[in-house]
Amino acid sequence: HGQQPSETETSGTTAIAAQDNRSADGIRLAFLRHMRRTIGKPVEFSNTLDQYRAMAHLVRDRVMDDWITTVESYVQHNVRVVCYLSAEFLLGPHLLNAMLNLGITDSAEKACDELHYSLTQLADEEPEPGLGNGGLGRLAACYMDSMTTLEVPAVGYGLRYEFGIFRQEIRDGWQVEHSDKWLEYGNPWEIPASEATQHVSFGGHTETTKDEKTGELIWKWVPAFTVKGVAYDTPIPGYRNKQVNRLRLWKAEAEDSFDLEIFNRGDYMGAVRDKMESETISKVLYPPDETEQGKRLRLMQQYFFTSCSLQDMVRLHKLQKLPIEKFADKWSVQLNDTHPSIGIAELMRILTDEEEIGWDEAWTITQATFGYTNHTLLPEALEKWPLPIFASLLPRHIEIIYEINRRFLKDMQAKFPGDTARWARMSLIGEDGEKQVRMANLAVVGSKMVNGVAKLHSELLKEDTLKDFYEAFPNRFTNVTNGVTPRRWLMLADPPLTALLNEVLGTAWHTDLYALRGLEDYVDDAGFLDKWRKRQEESKGRLGDFIKRSMDVSLNPASMFDVQVKRIHEYKRQHLNALHILGLYCRIKSGELKDLPPRTFLFGGKAAPSYTYAKLMIKLVCTVGELVGKDPQTKDLLRVLFVPDYSVSLGQRIYPAADLSEQISTAGKEASGTGCMKFMMNGAVAIGTLDGANIEIREEVGEENFFLFGLTAPQIAEKQKAGYRPRDFYEKSPLLREVMDGLRDGRFSNGDRDTFAPLVRDLLEVDRYFVMADFDDYARAQSEAGKIFCDSKKWSRMSLLNTARSGKFSSDRSIREYCQNIWKINLDR
Numbered sequence: 001h002g003q004q005p006s007e008t009e010t011s012g013t014t015a016i017a018a019q020d021n022r023s024a025d026g027i028r029l030a031f032l033r034h035m036r037r038t039i040g041k042p043v044e045f046s047n048t049l050d051q052y053r054a055m056a057h058l059v060r061d062r063v064m065d066d067w068i069t070t071v072e073s074y075v076q077h078n079v080r081v082v083c084y085l086s087a088e089f090l091l092g093p094h095l096l097n098a099m100l101n102l103g104i105t106d107s108a109e110k111a112c113d114e115l116h117y118s119l120t121q122l123a124d125e126e127p128e129p130g131l132g133n134g135g136l137g138r139l140a141a142c143y144m145d146s147m148t149t150l151e152v153p154a155v156g157y158g159l160r161y162e163f164g165i166f167r168q169e170i171r172d173g174w175q176v177e178h179s180d181k182w183l184e185y186g187n188p189w190e191i192p193a194s195e196a197t198q199h200v201s202f203g204g205h206t207e208t209t210k211d212e213k214t215g216e217l218i219w220k221w222v223p224a225f226t227v228k229g230v231a232y233d234t235p236i237p238g239y240r241n242k243q244v245n246r247l248r249l250w251k252a253e254a255e256d257s258f259d260l261e262i263f264n265r266g267d268y269m270g271a272v273r274d275k276m277e278s279e280t281i282s283k284v285l286y287p288p289d290e291t292e293q294g295k296r297l298r299l300m301q302q303y304f305f306t307s308c309s310l311q312d313m314v315r316l317h318k319l320q321k322l323p324i325e326k327f328a329d330k331w332s333v334q335l336n337d338t339h340p341s342i343g344i345a346e347l348m349r350i351l352t353d354e355e356e357i358g359w360d361e362a363w364t365i366t367q368a369t370f371g372y373t374n375h376t377l378l379p380e381a382l383e384k385w386p387l388p389i390f391a392s393l394l395p396r397h398i399e400i401i402y403e404i405n406r407r408f409l410k411d412m413q414a415k416f417p418g419d420t421a422r423w424a425r426m427s428l429i430g431e432d433g434e435k436q437v438r439m440a441n442l443a444v445v446g447s448k449m450v451n452g453v454a455k456l457h458s459e460l461l462k463e464d465t466l467k468d469f470y471e472a473f474p475n476r477f478t479n480v481t482n483g484v485t486p487r488r489w490l491m492l493a494d495p496p497l498t499a500l501l502n503e504v505l506g507t508a509w510h511t512d513l514y515a516l517r518g519l520e521d522y523v524d525d526a527g528f529l530d531k532w533r534k535r536q537e538e539s540k541g542r543l544g545d546f547i548k549r550s551m552d553v554s555l556n557p558a559s560m561f562d563v564q565v566k567r568i569h570e571y572k573r574q575h576l577n578a579l580h581i582l583g584l585y586c587r588i589k590s591g592e593l594k595d596l597p598p599r600t601f602l603f604g605g606k607a608a609p610s611y612t613y614a615k616l617m618i619k620l621v622c623t624v625g626e627l628v629g630k631d632p633q634t635k636d637l638l639r640v641l642f643v644p645d646y647s648v649s650l651g652q653r654i655y656p657a658a659d660l661s662e663q664i665s666t667a668g669k670e671a672s673g674t675g676c677m678k679f680m681m682n683g684a685v686a687i688g689t690l691d692g693a694n695i696e697i698r699e700e701v702g703e704e705n706f707f708l709f710g711l712t713a714p715q716i717a718e719k720q721k722a723g724y725r726p727r728d729f730y731e732k733s734p735l736l737r738e739v740m741d742g743l744r745d746g747r748f749s750n751g752d753r754d755t756f757a758p759l760v761r762d763l764l765e766v767d768r769y770f771v772m773a774d775f776d777d778y779a780r781a782q783s784e785a786g787k788i789f790c791d792s793k794k795w796s797r798m799s800l801l802n803t804a805r806s807g808k809f810s811s812d813r814s815i816r817e818y819c820q821n822i823w824k825i826n827l828d829r
């Protein structure tokens with residue numbers, strides 16, 4: 001603190017030398033300086049956006065000071081570096097997070113008070129960098145926070161999308177997408193790194209020549225065009241440790257701003273066309289779509305950022321005068337799903353074609369460099385590239401992949417003689433129908449370690465999806481259960497809860513979340529439980545205020561807040577939740593349910609723009625909301641709200657206010673889930689299936705503090721094999737019948753029988769995700785949760801134990817495991 005040179009400042013009439021640039025005075029003066037010099041306005045003419053920007057710049061200055069010292073110490077100690085390659089980094093707003101990690105929030109608040117601003121209002125001006133779709137991208141952001149906090153030298157590498165995830169509007173119950181112009185007013189959190197610019201080639205053909213001396217074949221790629229990669233760095237500050245790591249995102253630009261020769265011939269449009277085509281590579285974030293269209297561009301994105309990143313590592317490696325043969329000793333590259341797995345072929349190309357290392361040594365280095373994290377078992381999400389697209393874009397890489405495959409299959413033929421079916425399954429090239437490059441197979445073959453993201457998921461990978469590979473390389477497989485950063489998801493999201501925890505536990509839990517166990521001492525303390533309940537009600541009040549302001553809807557803070565926020569997907573089963581609410585509606589209408597405690601059902605999440613079914617699920621939720629909200633018999637008991645445009649910042653408002661956390665995916669389908677962990681830390685009790693991280697949450701919190709329902713993964717597999725008939729469940733359950741009949745007959749939708757017909761038909765005839773099979777048991781678990789909620793002491797006890805036992809789900813724990821089992825980095829240096 002305060003070692004940085006002091007700033008001499010003029011604020012209107014007073015000139016004060018700030019002794020400590022982290023004090024309220026220092027911050028106020030720096031704010032006024034940035035208002036003049038960076039924003040260029042007299043402070044009295046500034047608007048809230050200007051004020052946010054001035055504040056962001058002064059906070060960034062303070063992060064930069066720590067950055068310089070961190071970089072210097074990395075270079076000095078020649079540390080091993082983790083490179084986290086990810087197509088998505090869903091960071092969320094920076095300002096308050098950076099202040100929290102630097103420890104200057106109180107000073108900043110004081111400075112704002114003196115200037116008559118509200119820090120939270122000003123922070124609300126920050127456009128959220130939505131460079132991710134959901135869990136996978138958010139996980140990358142949590143891991144950056146934890147790596148820096150644990151002082152792991154790390155670089156995050158990804159794409160600087162000009163347009164992030166679309167903004168969602170709900171119009172008449174339907175999702176409408178709008179483009180996300182997050183860079184419109186500039187981004188104070190990034191710094192272009194001109195020295196790091198790279199060039200990435202595409203297309204063309206390959207040629208071979210003979211080396212005159214050795215007679216060996218030399219491969220040469222003659223590309224059709226190249227694209228420039230410009231690096232933008234975002235500093236990632238650790239929690240109160242003066243460490244700052246780098247997130248390096250690549251922007252695609254044309255090699256020359258336009259072709260002068262064409263321009264001189266008078267063809268201006270032709271001259272800028274190349275520029276526009278190159279720049280589309282980093283234009284927009286891909287939503288996970290099933291459509292074929294756009295595949296080529298997505299592959300270009302993947303190769304573009306992966307190649308830039310590996311070239312950057314080689315550049316830095318040489319800058320430090322390290323021998324290229326030692327590449328794997330210096331760099332540990334983690335592949336966040338298969339999106340960057342083309343990196344395996346790219347590193348082979350760099351090592352063999354450019355560095356002229358022999359194949360065997362290059363392969364040893366490559367395998368020792370990469371680790372692969374798998375995030376999904378859904379077959380439609382396993383990346384496969386049609387061979388013609390792949391070969392035309394990356395003609396050299398397809399040759400390299402063929403060679404990797406030839407050698408690999410030779411090994412497998414020796415290991416599993418005669419087992420031709422197995423060889424075909426394991427091949428890097430799929431031959432069923434159109435030929436394809438199988439990226440998961442490439443990722444497993446080219447990595448030293450492969451991990452799933454929760455215990456069950458890692459087991460299913462070994463038993464099913466990657467079974468052949470597990471049998472070939474059993475030691476390569478491991479598990480690292482996901483985690484989330486308690487700094488953003490507890491401390492930033494819920495300051496009153498943080499204050500309460502600090503009061504009784506001290507602050508050790510900030511970086512050792514297992515210390516929350518100390519809360520268990522209060523589990524029978526009636527006074528404390530009462531405090532706990534009041535705090536929870538206040539959280540609900542704050543969310544209520546926000547919803548009143550933004551949606552003009554009033555919520556009842558005494559009602560149970562029952563929340564499902566996540567991407568909209570059939571396997572996550574938001575429709576199961578909606579059907580259950582319709583069940584409650586029917587039972588209230590018939591007079592069967594009388595003393596139901598009031599409930600507020602909150603939904604949030606985006607559907608992929610081309611995913612028609614998911615969009616229909618949103619419409620269903622909104623239709624149910626309208627139905628129960630208008631009916632005088634139900635409107636005080638049930639309230640259903642779809643909160644539009646779910647995001648990181650909206651999540652920060654929602655998690656602290658939840659009583660019940662909906663984790664109701666079909667068992668075996670959610671690889672991990674991470675929202676469940678954010679709810680748990682904030683004291684929500686889960687209702688869920690034995691799926692993903694739910695299993696470990698229930699293990700930690702105890703079965704009596706988790707509302708379990710539904711078929712297990714083995715039961716689902718069995719039903720699938722035996723031939724699942726959803727209609728049997730419909731026929732057996734009177735409540736389910738009433739709900740499905742009502743939906744079909746238009747009873748819930750003002751007589752409209754058409755809108756939900758496809759959904760009803762699908763659920764009764766196909767129901768890939770076992771909604772019908774799990775309906776009754778879900779309703780049973782829900783009613784149990786409702787009963788216990790009425791006993792507020794019992795509920796508070798469960799809630800408190802959820803927070804107390806959430807220690808395992810800190811991303812600090814996950815990163816420790818990556819360091820130990822995958823990256824081989826010693827944290828007790």
Ligand code: 73E
Pocket residue numbers: 133135136139287288337375376381453482670671672673674692
């Ligand atoms: O279960 C989540 C998991 O918690 C999983 O569905 C998600 O990753 C989270 C973090 O491990 C995930 N996202 C994707 N695949 N799995 C994905 C696939 C394609 C494009 C974008 C994201």
